[in-house]
Amino acid sequence: MRTRIWLATAAVAAAAVLTGCSVPETSDSGKSDSGSSSNAVKDAAKDATKPATGNAPQKDVTLSKCGTDSFGQYPQADLVVKNHSSKSSNYIVQVEFTDAEGTRAAEGTAxxxxxxxxxxxxxxxxxxxxxxxxxxxxxxxVTRYAAP
Structure with missing residues (x-):
């Protein structure tokens, strides 16, 4: 029981350190709008297919390789991250791994x-x-936070 409490406390502390006191910039390729009008849904779908503009965090990350770990068993995505912002930044990058039909098999985070x-x-x-x-x-x- 104490181990679970300690792990939960450590996770919260790590998240607080990682996020600092800044507002994150988030880029979500699965972007959607919870509005009830069909135009809002159409606009959200249209936005999700547009390339990133300006200084969007998703422009900072590229997928350089999609393969498996050194044991050949677990999915691994090699990423290149370049900070295009004007401040030191922290990043959280989420990746999904799908089979040939597009069904999600795993997900990973960097x-x-x-x-x-x-x-x-x-x-x-x-x-x-x-x-x-x-x-x-x-x-x-891709989520980018200004480093504290």
Missing amino acids: ALNNLAPGQKANEKAVGLSKAPSGMKCRITK
Whole structure:
């Protein structure tokens, strides 16, 4: 019981350190609008297919390789993150791993802290389920926070 409480406390503390006191910039490729009008839904669908504009966080992350870990069992996405903002930033990148038919088989997350403006870093997101045959990787969400 004490271990669970300690782990929960550690997770909350890590999240607080990672997010700092800033408002995050989020880019979600599965963007949707909860509005009730059909125009709002159509607009949200249209926005989700548009390329990132301006200084959107998703422009900072590229998928360089989709494969498996060194054991050849678990899905792994190799990512390149370049901070295009004017401030040092922290990133959380979510990746989904799908089979050949597009069914999600696993998901992974990569986190980076204190990436300086213009700085580039290589990171990995690893799934915890066995890699499916015909696997594909897709970045589903990028969140960028100004580093404290």
